[in-house]
Amino acid sequence: MLRLSGSEQAELHRMAFSVRNKSLSNRVYFRGLVEFSNICVNDCFYCGIRKSNGNVRRYEMSPEEILATADIVAGNGITSIVLQSGERRDRRFIDSLVKTLTIIKDRYPHMGITLSAGEQERSVFEEFFAAGAERYLLRVETSDEEHYGRLHPPDMSFRNRVRCLEYLRETGFQVGTGVMINSPYQTVENLARDIMFLKSFDIDMCGMGPFIPHGETPFARYEYDAEKSLNLGLNMISVLRLAMPDINIASTTALETLSSEGRELGLLAGANVVMPQFSPAVNRREYMLYDNKPAGETPPDELMDTLKRKINAIGMVPEMEDRGDSRHFITRKAMATADKNKI
Numbered sequence: 001m002l003r004l005s006g007s008e009q010a011e012l013h014r015m016a017f018s019v020r021n022k023s024l025s026n027r028v029y030f031r032g033l034v035e036f037s038n039i040c041v042n043d044c045f046y047c048g049i050r051k052s053n054g055n056v057r058r059y060e061m062s063p064e065e066i067l068a069t070a071d072i073v074a075g076n077g078i079t080s081i082v083l084q085s086g087e088r089r090d091r092r093f094i095d096s097l098v099k100t101l102t103i104i105k106d107r108y109p110h111m112g113i114t115l116s117a118g119e120q121e122r123s124v125f126e127e128f129f130a131a132g133a134e135r136y137l138l139r140v141e142t143s144d145e146e147h148y149g150r151l152h153p154p155d156m157s158f159r160n161r162v163r164c165l166e167y168l169r170e171t172g173f174q175v176g177t178g179v180m181i182n183s184p185y186q187t188v189e190n191l192a193r194d195i196m197f198l199k200s201f202d203i204d205m206c207g208m209g210p211f212i213p214h215g216e217t218p219f220a221r222y223e224y225d226a227e228k229s230l231n232l233g234l235n236m237i238s239v240l241r242l243a244m245p246d247i248n249i250a251s252t253t254a255l256e257t258l259s260s261e262g263r264e265l266g267l268l269a270g271a272n273v274v275m276p277q278f279s280p281a282v283n284r285r286e287y288m289l290y291d292n293k294p295a296g297e298t299p300p301d302e303l304m305d306t307l308k309r310k311i312n313a314i315g316m317v318p319e320m321e322d323r324g325d326s327r328h329f330i331t332r333k334a335m336a337t338a339d340k341n342k343i
């Protein structure tokens, strides 16, 4: 299924679209994305903000700046926010993030907050959860340990990645993960196994998107085919939707980079979440994970109008009231409670 193209591919996407409509609905949930810092201790071979890229101006938004951005997100009627950054484990970073969560929760008690700040100690995940983050995104990038080793330096490990996902699950987070699609050394068989991994890990949410080279990384000259990446990216969404009908799946920015209609194509292929960018315009250019990542200066309200119109045009409905917790998570939790009561 991952290899399909042409009319068979269109059929696959239609099937996933209808499965999503049946198991969830035709509603699209919004997550205001705030990339609050590009400072990173890791040196992932594919990533533009890896620590050894000396050509990046590093920034870190203060809790107050992040809160002001949350005001803009909320002002646009969005009820969920994603705070993403490079990875750091120093105390100053953790304390600052806990403070950010606390002040956002204080002003917006009902806002869904997703964190995406990399691998942490179990106790740190617990601190974030206690401060009000209820969802966490940590992509496993690939489910193949050897492949993982070819994308990352030796001080990073696949096992620690998976251990972190387990900690997140045990802490009570809605757990989101995903992979990079069409990344160097990856085969279609790898991708098929990735789907099985996501299913067997019983994830609640998924963010995955095509790899796009960045000029200042070891993979700068890696040959890559944009059309193949786009097709694989869309087929991955569809196949995962068939495998996991009630999880949240994001139509990611990388799809949008490959095609001007990438975001809508992702929704048509079975995704149900979009993550419009709310990072302040001054920082957008500095959060270049890959070349040509959209960093326009169009004000968010204008972007939102266009986005909502495009969603309506493909027969879906922008949902602005319900904050869209993962249905899979809600069901999983209800079942766990029922089990406990039985005992």
Ligand code: SAH
Pocket: 046, 047, 048, 084, 085, 086, 087, 116, 117, 118, 119, 137, 138, 139, 141, 179, 180, 209, 210, 211, 212, 213, 214, 254, 289, 290
């Ligand atoms: N530090 C956080 C956020 C990382 S950036 C964390 O570890 O979760 C978010 C995602 O961007 C990464 O997980 C990776 O999958 C993706 N990414 C990085 N470089 C990329 C590239 N060159 N092309 C496509 N996606 C990339």
